[in-house]
Amino acid sequence: MKQLEGVNDFVIRFANVNGSGSASANNLFAKAVFRMGVPVSPKNIFPSNIQGLPTWYEVRVNEQGHVGRRGDVDMVVAVNGQTLRQDYDSLVPGGYFVYDSSKPLPATFQRDDVTVIGIPMTLLCNEAFDNPKMRPLLKNIIYVGAMASLLDMELQVLVDSLRKQFRKNPKLAEPNIQALELGFTYAQEHFPGTCRLSVRRSDRVGDGIIMDGNTAVALGALYAGATVVGWYPITPSTSIIEAFGRYAEKFRIETATGRIKAAIVQAEDELAAIGIVIGASWNGARAFTATSGPGISLMAEFLGLAYFAEIPAVLIDVQRTGPSTGMPTRTQQSDLLACAYASHGDTKNPLLFPCDPKECFEMTADAFDLAERLQTPIMVMSDLDLGMNDHFSPPLSWDPQRTYDRGKVLDAAQLDALTTTWGRYRDIDGDGICFRTYPGTHPSKGVYFTRGTSRDEYSAYTEDSPTYVRNMERLQLKWETAKRLLPLARIKFTNAQARLGVVFYGSTTPAAYEAIDILRIRGIAVNSMRIRAFPFQQEVIDFIDAHDLVFIIEQNRDGQMRTLLINEGNLPPHKLIPITSYDGLPVASRFLTQALEDALAERGVILQQLVSGQGGAQ
Numbered sequence: 001m002k003q004l005e006g007v008n009d010f011v012i013r014f015a016n017v018n019g020s021g022s023a024s025a026n027n028l029f030a031k032a033v034f035r036m037g038v039p040v041s042p043k044n045i046f047p048s049n050i051q052g053l054p055t056w057y058e059v060r061v062n063e064q065g066h067v068g069r070r071g072d073v074d075m076v077v078a079v080n081g082q083t084l085r086q087d088y089d090s091l092v093p094g095g096y097f098v099y100d101s102s103k104p105l106p107a108t109f110q111r112d113d114v115t116v117i118g119i120p121m122t123l124l125c126n127e128a129f130d131n132p133k134m135r136p137l138l139k140n141i142i143y144v145g146a147m148a149s150l151l152d153m154e155l156q157v158l159v160d161s162l163r164k165q166f167r168k169n170p171k172l173a174e175p176n177i178q179a180l181e182l183g184f185t186y187a188q189e190h191f192p193g194t195c196r197l198s199v200r201r202s203d204r205v206g207d208g209i210i211m212d213g214n215t216a217v218a219l220g221a222l223y224a225g226a227t228v229v230g231w232y233p234i235t236p237s238t239s240i241i242e243a244f245g246r247y248a249e250k251f252r253i254e255t256a257t258g259r260i261k262a263a264i265v266q267a268e269d270e271l272a273a274i275g276i277v278i279g280a281s282w283n284g285a286r287a288f289t290a291t292s293g294p295g296i297s298l299m300a301e302f303l304g305l306a307y308f309a310e311i312p313a314v315l316i317d318v319q320r321t322g323p324s325t326g327m328p329t330r331t332q333q334s335d336l337l338a339c340a341y342a343s344h345g346d347t348k349n350p351l352l353f354p355c356d357p358k359e360c361f362e363m364t365a366d367a368f369d370l371a372e373r374l375q376t377p378i379m380v381m382s383d384l385d386l387g388m389n390d391h392f393s394p395p396l397s398w399d400p401q402r403t404y405d406r407g408k409v410l411d412a413a414q415l416d417a418l419t420t421t422w423g424r425y426r427d428i429d430g431d432g433i434c435f436r437t438y439p440g441t442h443p444s445k446g447v448y449f450t451r452g453t454s455r456d457e458y459s460a461y462t463e464d465s466p467t468y469v470r471n472m473e474r475l476q477l478k479w480e481t482a483k484r485l486l487p488l489a490r491i492k493f494t495n496a497q498a499r500l501g502v503v504f505y506g507s508t509t510p511a512a513y514e515a516i517d518i519l520r521i522r523g524i525a526v527n528s529m530r531i532r533a534f535p536f537q538q539e540v541i542d543f544i545d546a547h548d549l550v551f552i553i554e555q556n557r558d559g560q561m562r563t564l565l566i567n568e569g570n571l572p573p574h575k576l577i578p579i580t581s582y583d584g585l586p587v588a589s590r591f592l593t594q595a596l597e598d599a600l601a602e603r604g605v606i607l608q609q610l611v612s613g614q615g616g617a618q
Contacts, residue, residue, distance in 0.1 A: 001094065001112060001113055001114075001115075002094050003094050003096075003115055003195075003196045004074050004092070004094040004095055004096070004196065004197060005196040005197065006074070006196075006197050006198075007063070007197075007198050007199075007200050008038045008061055008062070008063035008198075008199060008200055008202060008204075009061065009062055009063055009064075010061055010074040010075065010197045011058065011059070011060050011061070011070050011072065011073050011074050011075070012058070012059050012061070012073070012074065012075040012076070012077065012147070013056055013057070013058045013059075013073045013075070013076050013077070013087070013090070014026045014029075014056065014057040014058075014059075014076075014077045014079070014143075015054065015055075015056055015076060015077065015078045015079060015080045015083050015084075015087045016054075016055050016056070016057065016079050016080055016140075017052065017053070017054065017055065017079070017080050017082070018046055018047050018049065018052060018053050018054070018055040019052060020079075020136055020140070021136060021137040021140060022055070022057070022079070022140045023044065023046075023055075023057065024140075024165075025137075025140035025141055025143070025144050026042070026044075026057035026059070026140075026144075027042065027057075027390070028141075028144055028158065028161055028162070028165070029059065029144050029147060029148075029158075030042040030057075030059050030210075030390065031161060031210065031390075032148070032153065032157045032158045032161055033059070033061055033153070033199055034205060034210050034392070035157050035161065036153065036154060036157055036199060036200075036201045036202065037201055037202040037203050037204060037205045038061055038062075038063060038199060038200075038201075038202050038204060038205065039061075039062055039063070039064075039065045039066075039067050039204055039205060039208070039392050040059060040060065040061050040062075040067065040210070040392060041059070041060040041062075041067035041068065041069070041389075041390075041391065041392055041510070042057060042058070042059045042060075042389060042390050043057070043058045043059075043060075043069055043385065043389050043585075043586055044056075044057050044388065044389055045057070045058065045330075045585065046329050047329060048235065048327070048328040048329045054080055054082055054083045055080075058073070061199065063202060063204055064204075065204060065392070066510065066513075066514040066517075066589065067391065067392045067510050068508075068509070068510030068511030068512075068513070068514055068586070068587070068588075068589050069511055069585070069586040069587065069588045069589070070511075070514075070588055070589050070590060071588030071589065071590035071591050072092050072588075072590060073090050073091055073092065073095065074091070074092060074094075074095050074096070074197060075091075075095060075096040075097075075098065075195075075197060076088070076090065076091055076095070076096070076097050076098065077098045077099075077143050077147065078097065078098065078099040078100070079099075079100055079121070079139075079140075079143065084099070084105075084106075085106075085109075088109055088111070088114075091111075091114050093113040093114070094113060094114070095114050095115070096114065096115045096117060096150075096195055096197070097114050097115065097116050097117065098117045098118075098119060098143070098146065098147070098150070099116070099117075099118060099119070100118075100119065100120065100121040100122055100139075100143075101118025101119060101120045102120045102121065102122035102123045105118075115194065115195070117150065117187075117191055117194060117195070119142070119143060119146045119183065119186060119187060120186075121139045121142045121143055121146075121183070122139060124142055124182055124183070124186060125138050125139040125142055125179070125182075128178065128179070128182055129175060129179070134175060138175060138176065138179040139179075141162075141176050141179035141180050141183070142179045142180070142182055142183035142186075143183055144158065144180060144183065145158070145179065145180040145181060145182060145183025145184035145185075145187070146183035146184065146186060146187040147183075147187075148180070148183075148184050149183070149184045149185075149186075149187035149188045149191075150187050150191060150194065150195040150197075151195060151197060151198050151199045152198040152199065152200070153198075153199045154201065155180070155181070155184055158180055159177055159180065162176045162177055162180065163177075205392075207394075207395050208392055208393060208394060208395065209357070209392075209393055209394075209395050209396070210390045210391065210392055210393070211357040211390060211391065211393055211396075212239075212357065212387065212388060212389060212390050212391070213318075213354070213356075213357050213360040213382050213386040213387040213388075213389075213391065214236075214237070214239045214240045214243060214318065214360075214382075214387040214388060215239070215243045215357070216357035216358070216360035216361040216364075216393075216396065217240050217243075217290070217316055217360045217361070217364045217380065217382065217387070218240050218241075218243035218244040218246075218247060219243075219247060219361055219396065220360065220361040220362065220363070220364030220365040220367075221240075221244055221288055221314075221364055221365070221368075222244060222247050222248065222251065222252070223361075223365050223398055224286060224364065224365040224366075224367075224368040224369070224404070225286045225368065225404055226244075226262070226286045226287065226288050226314075226368065227261065227262050227263065227280075227285050227286055227287070228262070228263045228265070228276065228277070228280035228281075228285045228286070228287035228288075229241060229244060229262070229263070229264045229265065229277075229287065229288060229289065230265050230267055230272070230273040230274065230275070230276025230277045230280070230287065230289050231264075231265070231266060231267065231273050231289050231290055231291070232266065232267050232268070232269055232270045232272070232273045232291070232295065233266070234270075234291055234292050234294065234295050235292065235320065235328045235329060235384075236292060236318045236320055236328075236329065236384040236387050236388050237290040237291050237292050237295075237316065237317075237318040237387065238290075239387075239388065240290040240316060240318070240387070241264065241290055244262075244264070245264050248260050248261075248262045248264070263280075269298065270291055270294075270295040270298040270299050271298055271299065271301075271302065273289050273291070273295075273299070274289055274299040274302045274303065274313070274315070275302055276289075277289045277313050277314070277315070278302060278305065278306050278311050278313055281306075281311055281312045281313050281371070282311045282439075282450065283438065283439055284409075284438040284439075286314075286368050286372075286404075287313070287314070288313075288314035288315065288316065288367075288368070289313075289314075289315055289316070290315075290316040290317075290318065291315065291316070291317060291318075292317065292318050292319060292320045292335075293317075293319060293320060293322045293323075293326070293334065293335050293338070294322075294324070294325065295317075296315075296317055296335055296338050296339060296342065297338065299315070299342070300338075300342045300343045300344075301343060301344075303315075303342040303343050303347070303349065303377050304342065304343025304344060304345060304347050304452075305343075305452045306376065306377045307343065307347045307348075307349065307376055307377060307475075308345075308347075308452055308475075309450050309451065309452055310375040310376060310425070310434070310436070311375065311376075311450070312368075312371035312372045312374075312375055312376065312377075312378075312407075313371060313376075313377040313378070314364075314367045314368055314371050314377075314378055314379075314380070315377060315378070315379045315380070316364065316379075316380045316382060317335055317339055317379055317380065317381055317382065318382045318383060318384060318386075318387040318388075319331070319332055319333055319334060319335045319381065319382065319383040319384065320332060320383070320384050321334070321582075321584045322334050322335075327584050329384065330384065330583075330584025330585065331383045331384035331385040331386075331507070331555065331584060331585070331586055332383065332384075332555050332556055332582060332584065333381075333383055333505075333506055333507075333508070333554050333555040333556050333560070333561075334555070334556035334557075334558075334560065334582070335381070336351070336381070336534075336556070336560040336561060336564060337560045337563060337564070339351055339379045339381065340534055340564060342377075342379075346472060348479055348535070349376065349377050349378070349379055350370065350374065350376065350377075350378050350379070350482050350486060350533065350534060350535065351378075351379050351380075351381050351533065351534040352366070352367060352378065352379070352380045352381065352486070352487070352532065352533055353381050353505040353506045353531060353532050353533065353534075354380065354381075354382060354386065354506065354532075355386075355505070355506055355507065355509035355510075355530065355532075356386075356391055356393040356394070356509070357386075357391055357393040357396070358393045358394045358395070358396055359532075360380070360382060360386065360387075361396045362396075363380050363487070363532075364380055365398075366487075367379075367380050368404070369404060369405035370482075370485060370486070372404075372405060372406050372407040372409075373405050373407040373408075373433070373485060374407070374433065374478060374481070374482055374485070375407060375408075375433060375434070375436060375478075376478070376482075381506060382506070382507075383506060383507050383555070385507045385586040386506065386507040389586075407433070407436075408429075408433055408434065408435040408436060409435070409436055409437065409438065410422070410435050410436070410437050410441070410446060411441060412441055412442045412445075412446075415437070415441065415442045415445040415446045416442075416445070418445075421458070422435070422445070422446065423456075423457040423458040423459070424436060424437075424448040424457075424458065424459045425455065425456070425457045425458070425459060425471065425474075426457040426458075427474050427477070430477075431477065431478065431481040432474050432475065432476070432477030432478030432479070432480070432481050433478055433481060454467070454468045454471070455471070456471075479535060480535075482535055483535050483536070483537050483538075486532075486533035486534075486535070486537070487532040487533050488532065488533075488537055488539060489529050489530060489531050489532055489533075489536075489537065489539055489540050489543070490529070490530040490532065491527070491528070491529045491530075491539065491543055492527065492528045492529075493527045494516065494520055494525045494526055494527055494528075495525040495527070497525075498525035498526060498527050498547075499547055499548040499549070500524075500525065500526045500527070500547060500548070500549055500550075500551075500600075501526065501527050501528070501529065501543060501544065501546075501547035501549070501550040501551070502516060502526050502527070502528045502529070502550070502551045502553060502596070503528075503529050503530075503531060503543075503544070503550055503551070503552045503553065503561070503565075504528070504529075504530055504531070504552075504553040504554070505530060505531040505532070505554070505561060507555075507586065507587075508553050508554065508555060508587050509530055510589075511586070511587050511588060511589040511591075511592055512528070512530075512553050512587075512589075512592060513528070514589035514592075515589045515590075515592035515593040515596060516528050518589070518593045519593065519596060519597075524597075524600070526551075526596070527543075527547065529543045529544075531561070534564060534568075535568060536564075536565065536568055536569055540565075540569065541569045541571070544565065544569065544571055544575070544576070545571075547575075548575065549575055549577060549600075549603065550575055550576055550577065551577045551578075551579050551596060551599060552565070552576055552577065552578055552579065553579045553580075553587070553592060554578070554579075554580055554581075555580070555581050555582055555587055556580060556582050557580060557582045558580075559578035559580055562576050562578050577599055577603075579592065579595045579596060579599065581595075
C-alpha cells in the first residue's frame with residue numbers, strides 16, 4: 001500500500017459527538033498549525049440540536065495558502081462510534097484512520113488501502129484522571145497530543161496555547177497539558193514514523209490573522225459608530241450581537257457613569273427587531289440588525305417601508321440552508337433574491353458580498369455610510385461558513401482619520417439659509433437622493449410626515465398617478481447612483497485571449513480561485529470575476545459580454561446570482577452556465593474543478609485547444 005505523503009498539505013477530519021467539548025480541542029489543533037506559520041482553514045460541521053448527534057471538524061492545511069474546502073479526507077480522527085463506519089469509508093486510498101482503541105474495531109473494517117492507528121484514548125484518560133466530569137474533555141486533548149506526535153508538530157506550541165487559554169485559571173491548564181503529553185508520548189512510543197503527513201514550521205502566514213466573520217462584522221459595526229441594535233436570536237447570526245455586546249462593554253463605556261453607550265434590544269420577534277432599527281435610524285442613530293433567511297422573510301414588509309420612505313437601515317444576513325427552517329446549522333447562498341427584491345412592489349435593495357473576515361469588517365462599516373448616503377436599507381450577505389468558521393484572512397485595519405458619511409442631512413442653520421421651500425422628497429441634485437432632517441432639528445422648519453403611502457415631493461399624501469410615477473422613477477435614479485458608490489467587482493485575467501469566464505462571490509471565493517488555478521495548470525485558461533455588490537456596475541456586464549461562456553458558481557439550487565445577472569443585466573441566459581452546490585457544506589475546490597470540466601465537455605469545448613498562459617489582474 002502506498003501511503004499518502006505531504007508536508008503542510010493535507011485535510012484532517014475530527015469526528016466527534018456534539019456537546020462533548022471537542023470543539024475547543026479541535027480549535028486548539030487548528031490554531032497550533034497556524035501559529036507554526038502554516039495557512040489553515042477549519043470547518044465546523046455541527047447539528048442543530050444541543051448534544052448527542054454527530055459533528056465533524058475538518059481542517060485544511062495548505063502551504064500555498066489555498067484555504068477553501070478541498071474535498072476528500074486524508075486523515076480521520078474517529079471518536080464517535082455512531083459514525084465510525086462512515087468515517088472509515090470517507091478516507092481516500094493511502095489515508096490514515098486514527099481511532100479510540102479502548103474498544104477493538106469491528107471485524108468488518110477490512111480496508112487494505114488505509115493505515116489504521118489505534119490510540120486507547122478512554123483507557124489512558126481513565127487511568128490518569130480521577131474526575132469523571134473532566135475525563136470526556138481531557139480525552140479530546142489526548143487525541144490532539146497524539147496528532148502532534150504523528151504529524152511531527154512542535155509540542156511546545158500546543159502547551160503555550162493551553163497556558164494562554166487558561167491564563168485566568170492556571171490550575172485548569174495543568175491537567176490539560178498532562179493529557180496533551182499523554183497522547184503525544186503514547187503515539188511517539190507506539191507509532192514512530194507511521195504517518196507520512198507532517199506539519200513543518202513555515203513563514204507563509206505573514207501578518208495574516210485567523211478569525212470568524214461574525215466577530216469581524218461586530219467590530220465593523222462598532223467602528224462604524226453603531227449605537228442601536230434591534231435583534232431576535234437566530235442561528236447562525238446570534239454571535240454577531242454577542243460579540244458586539246462584548247466589544248461595546250470594553251470600548252463603548254461612558255467614563256463619567258460607567259454605562260455602555262449603546263442600546264442592544266432583544267425584541268419579541270424579527271418584525272419588531274427591524275422596526276427598532278428603522279425607528280432609530282430615522283431618528284439619526286446608526287442602527288443595525290443581524291438575522292438569517294427566516295428572519296428576512298418576516299422583515300420583508302418593514303424593509304419595503306424603509307425603501308419607500310427612504311430610511312437608512314443596515315441588515316446583516318448570515319445565510320443558512322432553506323427553505324423554511326431547512327438545515328439551521330448548514331451553509332448556503334440562497335437568500336439573494338429574497339434580499340435583493342425584499343418586500344412587495346417594485347423594491348430593490350443594495351447587497352454587499354464579503355469573502356473573508358477583512359471584508360466582513362470593511363463592508364459592514366461601509367454599509368452604514370452607504371445606508372445614510374443612499375437613505376435605504378443596505379444588506380451585508382454573509383453565510384454560516386463565513387460567519388461561524390475561522391478563516392485565514394488579511395489583518396483588519398481602520399483609518400483613524402476616517403469620518404462618517406451621514407449623507408444629505410440639513411441642520412438648523414442650513415434650514416434657515418434656504419431661499420426656497422424645502423421638500424423631503426425633492427431631488428435638487430439630480431442623483432435621486434433627497435435632503436432629510438433629524439427630528440427636533442429646528443423649532444419650525446424641516447418637519448415632514450414619514451409615510452409608506454404615496455406622497456408628493458413635500459411628503460403630502462397623494463394618489464395622483466403622474467406624481468407616483470415621478471417618485472418611482474426618482475427611486476430608480478437613486479439605484480443608478482448606488483452603482484457609483486458600491487465596491488467594484490474584482491476581475492482577474494488568466495489570459496486576455498481566453499473566451500471562458502467564471503463568476504463567483506462571497507464564501508465560494510477561496511475554492512473558486514483554487515479550482516481556476518488547477519484548470520490553468522491543466523491547460524485550461526479561465527478568466528474570473530468576483531462580484532462584490534448588487535446593483536451590478538457596467539464592468540460586470542462588460543466582463544460577461546467579453547466571454548463566450550461564463551460559469552456562475554454559487555451555493556444554491558436555483559442559480560439566484562445567475563437570475564439577478566439575467567434580470568438586471570439583460571444578459572443572454574444561454575451563455576451563463578450554472579455551477580451549483582447546495583448540500584449545506586462549504587463548496588469544495590475539487591468539486592468545482594470537476595464540475596467545470598464536465599460542463600465544458602458537455603458543451604463540446606475541446607480542452608486541448610483552449611489558450612493557456614499568464615495575464616494581468618484588475
